[in-house]
Amino acid sequence: MQAQQGVLKLPKQHTLIQIYNFDSLPLIVMNVARIGAQIPGMACELESEPFNDRSKNKKKGGEISAVVGFGPMVWTLITPDAPVRGGFRSLDETEIEGVEVSASEGDVFLYFSSEKEDLNRILADKIKEQFGPSGNLIEELVLEGGTLSDIAGEKEKVLIDRSQNLDTMQSSFVVTQKFKTDAKFSSDLPQHSFPCRVGSSLGRYIITFSNDPKKLEDHAESVSHPPVSRGLFFLPSLDLLTSLRMGGIRMGSLAINAKWKE
Numbered sequence: 001m002q003a004q005q006g007v008l009k010l011p012k013q014h015t016l017i018q019i020y021n022f023d024s025l026p027l028i029v030m031n032v033a034r035i036g037a038q039i040p041g042m043a044c045e046l047e048s049e050p051f052n053d054r055s056k057n058k059k060k061g062g063e064i065s066a067v068v069g070f071g072p073m074v075w076t077l078i079t080p081d082a083p084v085r086g087g088f089r090s091l092d093e094t095e096i097e098g099v100e101v102s103a104s105e106g107d108v109f110l111y112f113s114s115e116k117e118d119l120n121r122i123l124a125d126k127i128k129e130q131f132g133p134s135g136n137l138i139e140e141l142v143l144e145g146g147t148l149s150d151i152a153g154e155k156e157k158v159l160i161d162r163s164q165n166l167d168t169m170q171s172s173f174v175v176t177q178k179f180k181t182d183a184k185f186s187s188d189l190p191q192h193s194f195p196c197r198v199g200s201s202l203g204r205y206i207i208t209f210s211n212d213p214k215k216l217e218d219h220a221e222s223v224s225h226p227p228v229s230r231g232l233f234f235l236p237s238l239d240l241l242t243s244l245r246m247g248g249i250r251m252g253s254l255a256i257n258a259k260w261k262e
Contacts, residue, residue: 002238003159004236004241010148011065011148013115014143014144015194016124017112017176020131022107022136030078036070042066047119067112067235069233070233071106071233104232109231141196143196158211173216175219175230176229176230177205180198180201
């Protein structure tokens, strides 16, 4: 098994983050998962289409990295008999520095990066069309630069290994937080931190990675400033993600027919 390509690679110059919620999620969740499973392939196809100059001049760096994550409710509905170990659940409402902070939101997390900003947008538009009217885009950030962790160099903190769970090995979790301040946020966990606009203020958007959702929950509750939005997502390995293309989990104990294999 291998991690999703964009997890271990550093973001390129241009980053696009999108978070979706879905109407009537229990009724359409497998279709949402199937579309999510197609996104790595859609990103590869995008590189070779005629409007991409890279396909003509073969210059290095034109490709797009795509990462797909699922919120706790989506993954619970997909795998009701085999939940992710480690207490993967939505973050509750809380209070930080005397300010009320809402519960985490988001059914699907999309994270694209490319040296060409238009590639991110083209891919995002294709996915939005696939999701249709049931998909509600609740957050979108166009980002550049940032302070980036070497995830590949700290993958033992980020990727689930065989001893934790064979079926979800090479998968990961992220917590996303948007702050209405450009203050620095330190963490023992690897994270990508981007400057962003929050209304008229200069803010910061931070993606923090871990193979343990409880560590992310503790991190989210201990920040020094209250976030204006936050989400918690499971990033399945590339193999686990693409196994959803046919409409169901087909691997190991997560397979549809696993109970008959025991």
